[in-house]
């Protein structure tokens with residue numbers, strides 16, 4: 543059975559990292575965007591990332607970051623996957639010289655296939671709702687805006703929680719799902735029970751997908 547990867551984003555505390563790892567998160571996101579309530583410094587992210595076992599990946603989230611911040615974060619987290627969540631051009635993303643995923647802020651009329659072509663060097667496209675402040679708004683977008691033939695792996699994001707993630711997976715069939723607000727008790731403070739429920743819902747949906755008759 544193939545499993546949908548899980549990224550939990552915006553962690554700021556040791557206990558939250560431990561809770562996410564304990565229930566099988568594949569990736570943990572650290573927000574290096576100063577205007578975010580989930581912001582951490584590179585040094586703090588490095589402290590938290592020390593709790594990650596092998597095969598759980600740290601992801602650094604950046605919004606139009608200066609080169610110095612990217613550099614400092616890369617030094618603090620050498621194994622980091624970069625998530626560009628601002629207005630970075632394809633050239634900006636490539637300039638970082640790291641494997642990266644690119645956030646697309648979904649709105650009616652947004653041409654995701656053209657975006658995917660522009661960012662064909664991205665490891666995946668993370669699809670988020672278009673919100674003020676770039677992201678982390680807990681807002682769901684209209685999943686029917688996602689074309690069926692996106693050529694890159696899709697990370698479904700934006701307002702996911704234990705109550706809607708299965709529906710999103712069944713409709714979109716993403717490579718991975720990403721959650722922040724939906725597993726929080728307050729901005730930047732995760733809730734272990736909500737993380738557990740979210741991951742359980744993903745695994746139940748995986749089982750449901752695996753039980754489907756093969757398409758002919």
Ligand SMILES: O=C(O)c1ccccc1N[C@@H]1O[C@H](COP(=O)(O)O)[C@@H](O)[C@H]1O
Nearest residue numbers: 551578676677678679680700701722723
């Ligand atoms: O988390 C933030 O504060 C944030 C700030 C700026 C850009 C992105 C941000 N978070 C990312 O947004 C998506 C959706 O989050 P949510 O589940 O709707 O809260 C996710 O990738 C967060 O990591």
